[in-house]
Amino acid sequence: MSPEMVSVMAESGAAASHKPPELSKERLLEIYRVMVLTRLLDDRAMKLQRQGRIGFYVPALGQEASHIGSAAALGADDWFFPSYRDPGIALLRGVPVVSLMHQCYGNAADNTRGRQMPVHYSFKKQHFVSISSPIGTQIAQAAGAAMAMKIRKEPHVAITYFGDGSTSSNDFHTGLNFAGVFAAPCIFVCENNGWAISVPLEGQTASATMAAKAEAYGMPGVRVDGNDVLAVYAATKQAADRARAGHGPTLIETVTFRMGGHSSSDDPSRYRDPKVCEVWKTRDPIDRFKAWLEQKKLLTAAQETEIRARCDAELQAAIDAAEKVGPPAVSTMFEDVYAGRTAQLDEQWAELKDALQRGVVSKGHHGEFPL
Amino acid sequence: MAVMTMVEAINDALRVEMRRDPRVVLLGEDVGIKGGVFGCSAGLFKEFGGDRVMDTPLAESGIVGAAIGMALYGLVPIAEIQFGDFIYPAFDQIVSEAAKMRYRSGGEYTVPMTIRTPIGGGIRGGHYHSQSPEAYFAHTPGLKVVVPSTPADAKGLLLASIRDPDPVLFMEPKLIYRSLKEEVPAGEHLVEIGKARIVRPGKDVTLIAWGGMVGMCEKAAAKCAEEGIDCEIVDVRTIVPLDEATILESVKKTGRAVIVYEAPKTGGFGGEISAILAEKAIEWLEAPIVRVTGFDTPFPYTLESVYLPEPGRIREAVLKVARF
Numbered sequence: 083m084s085p086e087m088v089s090v091m092a093e094s095g096a097a098a099s100h101k102p103p104e105l106s107k108e109r110l111l112e113i114y115r116v117m118v119l120t121r122l123l124d125d126r127a128m129k130l131q132r133q134g135r136i137g138f139y140v141p142a143l144g145q146e147a148s149h150i151g152s153a154a155a156l157g158a159d160d161w162f163f164p165s166y167r168d169p170g171i172a173l174l175r176g177v178p179v180v181s182l183m184h185q186c187y188g189n190a191a192d193n194t195r196g197r198q199m200p201v202h203y204s205f206k207k208q209h210f211v212s213i214s215s216p217i218g219t220q221i222a223q224a225a226g227a228a229m230a231m232k233i234r235k236e237p238h239v240a241i242t243y244f245g246d247g248s249t250s251s252n253d254f255h256t257g258l259n260f261a262g263v264f265a266a267p268c269i270f271v272c273e274n275n276g277w278a279i280s281v282p283l284e285g286q287t288a289s290a291t292m293a294a295k296a297e298a299y300g301m302p303g304v305r306v307d308g309n310d311v312l313a314v315y316a317a318t319k320q321a322a323d324r325a326r327a328g329h330g331p332t333l334i335e336t337v338t339f340r341m342g343g344h345s346s347s348d349d350p351s352r353y354r355d356p357k358v359c360e361v362w363k364t365r366d367p368i369d370r371f372k373a374w375l376e377q378k379k380l381l382t383a384a385q386e387t388e389i390r391a392r393c394d395a396e397l398q399a400a401i402d403a404a405e406k407v408g409p410p411a412v413s414t415m416f417e418d419v420y421a422g423r424t425a426q427l428d429e430q431w432a433e434l435k436d437a438l439q440r441g442v443v444s445k446g447h448h449g450e451f452p453l
Numbered sequence: 454m455a456v457m458t459m460v461e462a463i464n465d466a467l468r469v470e471m472r473r474d475p476r477v478v479l480l481g482e483d484v485g486i487k488g489g490v491f492g493c494s495a496g497l498f499k500e501f502g503g504d505r506v507m508d509t510p511l512a513e514s515g516i517v518g519a520a521i522g523m524a525l526y527g528l529v530p531i532a533e534i535q536f537g538d539f540i541y542p543a544f545d546q547i548v549s550e551a552a553k554m555r556y557r558s559g560g561e562y563t564v565p566m567t568i569r570t571p572i573g574g575g576i577r578g579g580h581y582h583s584q585s586p587e588a589y590f591a592h593t594p595g596l597k598v599v600v601p602s603t604p605a606d607a608k609g610l611l612l613a614s615i616r617d618p619d620p621v622l623f624m625e626p627k628l629i630y631r632s633l634k635e636e637v638p639a640g641e642h643l644v645e646i647g648k649a650r651i652v653r654p655g656k657d658v659t660l661i662a663w664g665g666m667v668g669m670c671e672k673a674a675a676k677c678a679e680e681g682i683d684c685e686i687v688d689v690r691t692i693v694p695l696d697e698a699t700i701l702e703s704v705k706k707t708g709r710a711v712i713v714y715e716a717p718k719t720g721g722f723g724g725e726i727s728a729i730l731a732e733k734a735i736e737w738l739e740a741p742i743v744r745v746t747g748f749d750t751p752f753p754y755t756l757e758s759v760y761l762p763e764p765g766r767i768r769e770a771v772l773k774v775a776r777f
Contacts, residue, residue, distance in 0.1 A: 161526065194559040204558035211525060212558035216549045222515050223550065226522025226530075233478065233504045233528070240522070252542065256515030263510055418560040419594050421618040424647070424694035 085293050085305045087337065090312035091374045093365060103316045107380050111389075113154050113174070113311060114375060117146040117368050119393040120170035123179060124342070126397050127186060127200070131346040135405070136186045140201045142167045144309070144341030147367030148273045149243060150174055151314030152334070155322055156241060161209040161231075163224035163242035166201050167273065167340075171243075175208040180400035189407040195418070196410045218244055218251030221270065225257040228266035228331070239325045241269040241318070247278025249295065250286050258333065262299040267325035269318060270333045273308060275340035280353040296333035308336030309367040312374070338367075411452045412438065454636040459629055462604035462637045463493045463569075466611040467531065469640060471501055474529060477615060480507040481516055481533030481569075490535055491571060491630060513543040517568060521551050524566040524620075531615060537572035537624060538581040544589070551620040552595030567614045567621045572600070573665045573715055574747075574761050575628030579754035582627075585664070585716040585747070590622050591692045591725065597621040598692040599646060602629065602667035605637045606690065609644030617646060628665030649696035651703070655685035658771050659703040661726055662713040663689040666762060670713055673767035682775045692722055700726065701734055708739035709774040713762050718746040740777035743770045 092098040105113075124141045131139040142149065150170040153162065164171050169182060181193060185203055188196035194204050194212070204212035211220070211227075224242035231238045248254055249272060261268040272292045276283050289295055296303025302324075306317040314336055321332035339362040343350045350356075375381035416423060416431040423431075435453060437443050457465065471477045479494055479501075485508035488495030498506040509516050513534055520530035534540045540547075551564045574583040590598050599614055599621055601607040607625065614621035652667060653674055660670040667688045674684035685703050689695065704710045710730055712723035727742045745762045753760050 163522075192559070193561065194557060197557050197559065202557065204561055206558070206561040212554060212562050214549060214553070214557065216545055219518065219546060219550050222518025222546065223522035223525065225515075226519030227526040228522070229507075229519060230523040230526040230528045233523075240526075252512075252514050253518055253546075256510070256512040256518060259510050259512065260515050260519050264507075418556045420555070420597070420694075421563070425697065426694060 085291070085303055088304060088306040088313045088317050089310050090316060091310050091370050100313060100316050102312050103319060105315070109154070110375065110380055113150060114371055114381065115389050115393065116170050116174045117150050117311065117371065118389055119173055119179065119396070120146050120150065121368055122390070122393050122397055123169060123182065126401065128346060130186070130401070136200050137188070138200045139186070139346040140166050140344070141342035142169055144362060144367065145273055145275055145338050146170055147311035147314055147371065148308040148336040148338045151311035152241065152271050152318040152336070155315045155318035156239060159209070159238045160322070161211065161224070161227050161238065161240045163211045163220040163227070163240065164213055165220065165243045165245060165248070166213050166215070167245070168243050169201065169203065172203055172205055172208060172210050175210060177205050177208055177210070179396055180403050181205070183400040183404040184407065187404040187407070188409070189404060190410045191404070191407040192410070195414050218248040218253040220244065221248065221257030222253040222260065225261040225266055225268050228261060228268035229264050232264065232266055237326050239267045239269060239322050241271060243271045243273060245278060246272060246274040246276065246283055246286050246292060247281070248272070249292055258296070258299040258301070258331070261331040262301050265328070265330035268331040269321045269325060270331065271318070272333065272335045273338055274335050275338050277340045277344070277354070279344040279348060282354070291335060293333060293335040299333070301331045301333055303333045303335065305335045305337065308338030309365045309370060311367060311371050409451050413453060454638055456634050457604045457637040458631045458634055459601070459604045459607045459625065460492055460631055462608040463611055463625065464495055465637065466608040467494060467497060468500070470612055470615050471497065471505065476527065476529040477531065478505045478507065478523065478528050479531045479533065480509050480520060482509060482511055482535045484508060484533050489533060493569070494533070513539055514546050517543040517546040517551065520566050520568070521546060521554070521564050524564045525554070525562055529565055529615060531567045531569060534568060534570040536582050537570045537586050538584045540570055540586060547590070547596065547620070547622070548593050552593045555619065556595055563618060564620045565618050567611070567623050569623045569625060571627045571630070572624040573626045573628050574752060574757055575665060577754065577757060580751050583752040583757070585714065587624055587692050588716060588720055588722045591722050595619065596693065597646060598624065599690070600624045600626065600664040600692060601690065602626065602664055602688050604633060604635050605642070606644055606650070608637050609642045610646065610690065613643050613646050621646070624664065626664035629668060633668065646691050647694045647696055649690050649699040650688040651699070652686040652688050653684065655683040655707070657683045657707055658685070658709040658711060658775050659707045660684050660686045660711050660713060660767070660771070661689060661700060661723070662686065663692065666713045666715055669762055669764055670767060672764040673771060676764055676768050677771050680772070682771060684771060697729055697733070700729070704730055704734050705737040708737050710738070710742045711745060711767065711770045711774060712742065713745045713767055715747045715761055717749045718744060719749050721746055740774040743774055745770045
């Protein structure tokens, strides 16, 4: 049995299944602002990548409602185990955009010290757990964090995000199974964007929906219009309330679409008909939310212009700041492998430092790095 | 002090630490009411309850993945993988996640977790209850790999592993789980990670081993002594980080090295030790470095005793380098 699709802001003509959540005007506009900022960040970052100023990028284009709407339903003490297509979560939780930009540049001001490709963020203060590239690994970890919350009898929730491709991974199964068995306060958000790089949804599963998979793990499966930010919010809020009340995990499938490539290294025109995107353009999550806010008289044209101008200025300032910071020192390569440095790491750094100082190491096209 | 087997010493260490630190939890297959298939967690479920001693579903990647989440959140999990041979489904979580978390988050997120798993031959376990997979993990920066060879060391190293701020893979040699008994200090007993142990001082040949092979080396050394060859035995104790200094000091003294491990020869961790000796002690070497190992075959069932290094083959290698 496939669950019905939850929606709040109906596409023209269609009836919405749920009432809008009770959110203050300020909160609604904040969610809107972060969606716009995320969209503009994507746009600027893709251009920076094309200009060769950052090495790589993963756009979240079209998925802003899916991840920002759900993040908005959780609190400061809840923990996030995101995928690499959810930058708006960090922005919504108060991470300044310049921190994301430093990470994309991999510079000395990057809090992760230039250790990972762009968009693999980590923000401890905001409980935004370090992102990795292997698919689905965060799902089992989120289940474990939720088990820990339950063991400690703390009223918090762990939420994890992954794509439709991840539902094929081992850790989707183990994560949902563990959370189900231990009734852990965990929310699993499958952002079903239709594509895992070049493989369409039907290449990942023969299941009619992703939400239907929840049944086998003994938890509710909710299917929500992933481009309807208020519907995503409502579904996540309900799942969080359920988890906090001790009733265990929920799987939420946000039905959305990956409007861009998988990454800056991908050209989707090689494997999918661009006409598909045209249909989804009419369902754009930001346009829909904007129309709804305007209709409810919560957003004026002047406010909208001001929000965009502020986001643009913030982004420009972040890029300017990130460009000014040089690369991390070579010595940092040997730090944080362990809490302390092993004799082997000390020896290898001493050897490399000596080689660098004597000019033995050939200068690559990236130029010189400080010791 | 009480006389204990390694299983009893591990059980004692777990109890000591769970009493001392309420953040410590144990999870794995059959670790609860049953107390583990080897009894390492016997009695702990009764004493600490189901919130701290968790029987999990049968999925190694889930056990380690969940333990990582717990460690990130602030618990100190000890994940048991029932046999080292079954650890491979968790390889991704160990190698890509636990080992890299500190580094990739710029030191913000850490995974103070211990993964306990029985390894090695000696219980007639065939392919899937006998492997020694330490070399796969020694190749992973960010992970520590510990292999005790005595009950007292098992307790001391396990306590040190649980308290270590980084993920530790704690591999327990089944060969000596119950066959070896010795006095184990009661209560607090810590053995520093990263320090090898001179098991037997000697001047002619250095035998380097870990886990179940240390005892084999002791037997071989006793035979060699009868033939006038004085062996020094170094128990590596921790594969990562390796105590190179103790190994080098011994080999520089004897000028001769035999490395014994029960994993397949090719790509085994003894090859790494051999390379270190070649790089840093070649001027002191009087003979080629020789390895006595398992073979490049899957671990056999019926022929287990022939596959495993034993005192005869070790003695022959010692004689070869001594008379080179």
